[in-house]
Amino acid sequence: MMGLTSQETKGLGLGALLIAIAALLPLFDDGFYLSISVNIVLYAALCTSWALFSGPTHYVSLATAAFYGLGTYSVGLGIEVLPYPLLLAIAAGVGAIMAGLVGAATLRISGVYFVIFTFGLAELVRQLVTWTQTKFSTAMGLYVFTEMTESHIYWMLLALTGVVFLTSFLIARSRLGFAMTVIGNDETVARHVGIDTARSKIILFMISGAFIAIAGAITAPRYIYIEPPSAFNPMISFLVVIMALLGGTKRLWGPLVGVIPFTIVMDFISSNFPNHTMIVVGLAFLAIVYLIPHGVTGLLEDMQARWKKRAAPVVEEKPA
C-alpha cells in the first residue's frame, strides 16, 4: 500500500529472475520440453488470471473457456487483415466487455448460481459461434497461418504471465485490492464503509477476462486450425479451477504450485492413457478437495505454523 518492503522487493526481484531464466528454455530445446513448457506457462497465465478474480471474491467462474475462445477467435477472424499486436488488444477488449456484461448480469447472484451461469455462458458462446459458422460460412473452423513458432508463443505467454503477476501485485496494494479484502471478509460491512461492491467485482472480473482472452489470442497460432470444440473447450475451465485449487488461491504464486505438477501429470496421462483422461481429472478433483482444501500453499502454511508451535511451546505452558 505504501513503499515497498524489503520482502516485496525480494519477491519482485526473484520473480523477474525466474522469468528471465525460464525465457532461456527455447535456446536448449525446441521439442518435447518446449511443448510441455508452453502448456505450463499457458495454464500459469490462465490460473493466475482466474485467481485474480476468484481468489478474493470466492466466486468460482467456469467461464474461462468463453474468454479464451473469444481471444482465439479474435485472432482467427482478423489474422488476414490486421496486425497481430492489434489483434491481441482487440482480444483483451472483447474479453473485458464480455466479462463486464456477465458481471453486471450475474455478480449480484451468489454461490452456486454464479458457477452454473458462467458454465452455461461458455457453452452458449460456443454454440453461437458454431451456429454462426455453419450458417454463414462453408467451413466449420478458421485457419491461422503465421510465421510464429512454438518459441515465440512461449515467450509471449511467459511475458503475459509476468504482466498478470505484476498486475495482481499492484492491485493487492491498491484501493481496489483493499476493497476486495474487505468484501471477502464481510460484504455487508464493505457496503457500509462505502465500497461499491458490485463495481469493484465487475472491474476485477473484466481485468481477469481480458487477460484470459489475451492468453487465447497468443495461443491461437498454435492450433493452426481453430474450431469451436477446441477453442471453447470446457475442459479448459475445469482444469484452470482444479490447478488453481491445487496450488491455493490465497497467495499470488499459489496457482503456479498447482500448474507445474498438474500439467506434467496431465501430459503423462493423456499420452499414456488417452481414453481415461476424464476419469483421472475427476479423481484428481476429488482428491484435492478432500485432502488439501486450501491447496499446497495452505498446506505449507499449516506446516510452518505447526513447526513454529513445536519450536516454542514451552512459553505458553510454563506456570506463572
Next chain:
Amino acid sequence: MTAALSIRAARKAFGGLVAVNDVSFEVKQGELLGLIGPNGSGKTTMLNLISGALPPTAGEILLDGRRISGLPAHAIARQGVSRTFQLVRVLPSLDAEENVMSGAVFGHVRLWGEDARRVARVMLDRVGLGERAHMPVAAMTYIDQKRVELARALAANPRVLLLDEWLAGLNPSELQIGISLIDELRHEGRTIVMVEHVMDAIRSLCDRCVVMSSGRMIAEGGVAETLSDPEVVRAYLGDDDA
C-alpha cells in the same frame, strides 16, 4: 437551521408486515437521540433504512437537507453516515488497524496510505485500543471487537453515527467504560442515533428519545418525560402496569 437527519413518513413493509409505519422525526446537529422500544418494534429496521441496508417502501430520509433514501448503502456511507451492527461485525482476517482503516479509506473522508493509517491509529487510541493495533481482531474479546467496530465507524468522520445496541452484551464494568466512551463522543459534538435497551445508558446519555412500538412512533421528547408517558409504559410493561 436544517436538521442533521430528517425522517419523513418513513415506511418499510415486508409483504403484509409493516415493520416501520410512517415514522417521522428529526435529529439536530450535535444531538444524541435514543431510539427505543420493545423487541420487534422496528428500531433496527429504522436504522437499516437510514444506513441504506434496506430501501424504504415509502417516505424520505434527508441528511443535512439532501435526500439519501433510495441510495445504495455505499453511497449513503460516502455521504457521511456510519454505523455499527447489532451483532458485532469485524473483518476477521485483518488486524485492528486495518479494520479501522477500512472506514477511513472508502467512507466519507476517503484517505489512502499513511493518512488512512494515521487516522486509524488516532481512532484506536480514542476507543482505548492503541496498544492492540496489530492484534488480529478474531482473537479479541467481545468488547474490544465492539471498540474496533466503533473506531471503524468514527474513522470515516461521519456526519451521523448510528449505533445499533452497541452496549448490549457487555458486563457491568464494560458497560461503564462503554457509556463514558459514548458520552465523550457526545461532548465532541457528534450527531448520534442510538438504538438501545440499556435504560441506564439512555437516561444518562440521551438528549432526546423516540419510542417505537409495533412499527409506530408512540412518543418523542425529553428522556424523563418520554419514559414516564403512560403509552410508553404500556408498550413496555403491558396494560396492567400503566
